[in-house]
Amino acid sequence: MTPRLFSPIALGGLALSNRLVVAPMCQYSADDGSATPWHLLHLGTLANSGAGLLILEATAVQREGRITHGCLGLYSDANEAALRPVLEACRKYGSAKLGIQLGHAGRKASSKRPWEGKTMQDPCDAADAWPTLAPSALAMTGHQVPAAMSLEDLADTRRAFVDAVKRSERLGLELIELHAAHGYLLHTFLSPLSNTRTDAYGGSLANRMRFPLEVFAACRAVWPAHKPLGIRVSAIDWVDGGLTLDESVEFAREIKKLGCDFIDVSSGGINPTARVVVGPGYQVPFAERIKHASGLPTMAVGMITDARQAEAILAEDKADMISVARAFLDDPHWGWHAAYTLGAEVHLPPQYRRAGLKIWTPAERHAKAQR
Numbered sequence: 001m002t003p004r005l006f007s008p009i010a011l012g013g014l015a016l017s018n019r020l021v022v023a024p025m026c027q028y029s030a031d032d033g034s035a036t037p038w039h040l041l042h043l044g045t046l047a048n049s050g051a052g053l054l055i056l057e058a059t060a061v062q063r064e065g066r067i068t069h070g071c072l073g074l075y076s077d078a079n080e081a082a083l084r085p086v087l088e089a090c091r092k093y094g095s096a097k098l099g100i101q102l103g104h105a106g107r108k109a110s111s112k113r114p115w116e117g118k119t120m121q122d123p124c125d126a127a128d129a130w131p132t133l134a135p136s137a138l139a140m141t142g143h144q145v146p147a148a149m150s151l152e153d154l155a156d157t158r159r160a161f162v163d164a165v166k167r168s169e170r171l172g173l174e175l176i177e178l179h180a181a182h183g184y185l186l187h188t189f190l191s192p193l194s195n196t197r198t199d200a201y202g203g204s205l206a207n208r209m210r211f212p213l214e215v216f217a218a219c220r221a222v223w224p225a226h227k228p229l230g231i232r233v234s235a236i237d238w239v240d241g242g243l244t245l246d247e248s249v250e251f252a253r254e255i256k257k258l259g260c261d262f263i264d265v266s267s268g269g270i271n272p273t274a275r276v277v278v279g280p281g282y283q284v285p286f287a288e289r290i291k292h293a294s295g296l297p298t299m300a301v302g303m304i305t306d307a308r309q310a311e312a313i314l315a316e317d318k319a320d321m322i323s324v325a326r327a328f329l330d331d332p333h334w335g336w337h338a339a340y341t342l343g344a345e346v347h348l349p350p351q352y353r354r355a356g357l358k359i360w361t362p363a364e365r366h367a368k369a370q371r
Contacts (some may be wrong), residue, residue, distance in 0.1 A: 004314035005307070005322060006344035009052075011297060012261045013226030014174055016052035016097060018346065019314060020335050021299060023325040024055045024101040024177070024232075026071060028113040033060060033073025034082035043086055047094025049328055050335020050346040053321075054096040058179055061164040062157065065104035065122075065185065068113045068356055070073065074102065074164040076077045080171065087171055095347040098172075101181025101232065102164050102219075104157060106147040106188050107134035120332075121272070133157075135195040135202065135211070136187050141272050154211060157185070158218050166228045172174070174227060178216060181234040182269030186212040190233075191243045193272050205247050209254060220259045228261035235267050235286035237273035245289055252294035264299040264323060265290050281309060288318040299323040307338035340366035 006018045029038040036231045043228070046054050050076040058147055060066040060073040073079045080172050105111075110129045114260045123129065123143045133153055134146035149157070170175055180186035188194035189211045195202050201211050216231065223229050235248040252263050267285035276282075283302035291298040300319035304310050327334045340357050347358050357363045 003339075003342035003344050005246075005311045005342060006346065009188075009297070009320060011175065011230070012228035014097060014228050017095070018050075018052040018335075019321040020051040020053075020310070021321050021323040022046045022049060022051045022054040022096065022178075022328055022337065023055045023301060023323040025325050025329065026057045026067065028068050028070035028279050030070055031070045031082075033063065033066065033071070033075060033079045035072060035079075035086050036082075038288030039072070040086045040089060041088050044093065045332045046328060047090040047096045047098070048347075048349050048352070049096065049332055050337075050339055051096050051324075051328075053099060053175065053311050054094070055099040055101055055175070055177055055323075056092070056173075058101050058105075058184075059164070061102055061104055061160040064133070065106070065109060067109060067161070067184075068111050069124075069128065070113050071105075074100070074167050075160065076240075080167045083353050084171060087173070088231050091158075091172070093349065095349075099177060099228075100168055101177045101179050102161060102168070102175050104160070104185040105132075106183075106185030107132050107138070107140050107143060107194070108183050109133075110144065119272075134185070136188075136196055137308065138194055138196065141239075148197070154214075158215055162218050162222055162249075165223050176198040176219070176223060176227070176229050176232045177264055178212075178219065178229070180212050181219055181232045181264075181266045182306065183234075183271075184269075186215065187234050187243075187270065190247070191237055193237060193239060193242045193270055193292065198250075205250060209251055212232055212251075213254060213258065216255055217258050230260055230262035230264060231265035232266060233257060235265050236284070237270045237291065238268045238276045239271050242270060245286060248286070249290055251294040252290050252296055256294055256296050260296060260300060262297040262321070263290060263294070264301065264321075267300050279303060280305070281313065284313055291317075291319060297321065301325070307341040310338065311342055337366040340364075343367070
């Protein structure tokens with residue numbers, strides 16, 4: 001019997017060969033939002049990782065919406081042109097379907113690359129900084145105070161998301177995930193810790209959901225109906241008074257009505273002092289709750305590093321897909337090795353088949369390791 005992890009799944013009109021996803025992972029290696037040779041090397045490798053779906057890193061819809069100077073963008077013709085040959089190579093030589101995560105960093109923009117600061121997300125030095133936007137003029141710890149977004153800012157940002165979706169379609173991308181997690185712009189509208197507005201976009205949950213739902217609806221209107229459009233959320237903030245799981249369930253139900261095809265369930269990111277209880281699969285219970293309460297296909301993420309662990313999550317109906325990040329950085333062929341462990345087969349490019357399980361004896365270590 002085919003392991004659940006390597007069984008097919010359809011999202012909207014997109015058929016995926018398996019339920020393993022390469023999660024979006026920022027590389028901080030773009031040039032004014034434009035992809036560089038690093039992206040060709042990085043994404044080209046992961047397109048042959050054994051995963052059915054590869055989602056490109058968080059990609060800014062506006063220049064000021066980049067997390068760092070090195071973040072990928074899709075806000076200019078130059079960005080679009082630079083990404084095209086990367087995607088063409090991944091398509092020609094890889095087996096994974098290609099998606100993209102579109103977002104806006106909000107008050108977490110104007111940050112240093114992780115290796116330039118003392119922590120993972122230090123603010124830029126004054127000479128390199130740029131003004132930031134957020135629902136309210138409340139700063140992230142240590143960061144500059146953002147400007148509270150005007151109604152005109154909201155309209156401009158909606159249009160920027162729509163424009164990036166249109167560019168994604170021109171590039172032939174097959175799936176879009178909107179980023180509403182990890183303390184970035186759409187998440188800061190949802191969380192009462194960062195949204196203290198007194199107009200129609202703040203206060204009640206219905207009001208806090210309004211802008212993310214408007215952005216989603218605007219994107220859905222221009223993205224082909226057969227192509228999946230989903231969203232990543234932080235299910236809880238891990239801070240007293242923050243976004244709750246019940247509220248995230250309600251958000252999932254509302255966005256499903258707008259034609260959402262899947263939800264990628266993460267957590268945290270709104271406050272660097274949050275006490276996150278981290279452990280293997282620590283976010284899976286959030287995905288399970290949202291899956292069963294909303295009926296949306298879900299991706300489970302977070303400290304999923306073992307093939308049998310991933311298989312159990314799916315077999316126990318806690319999620320529909322498994323999204324893996326750092327395990328792929330450690331082992332770009334993690335999907336191959338997971339398949340060997342579970343007794344499944346995945347596509348190997350012909351150039352690499354002589355290192356496959358049936359030909360190369362050392363590959364058997366993955367199959368034997370957990371028998």
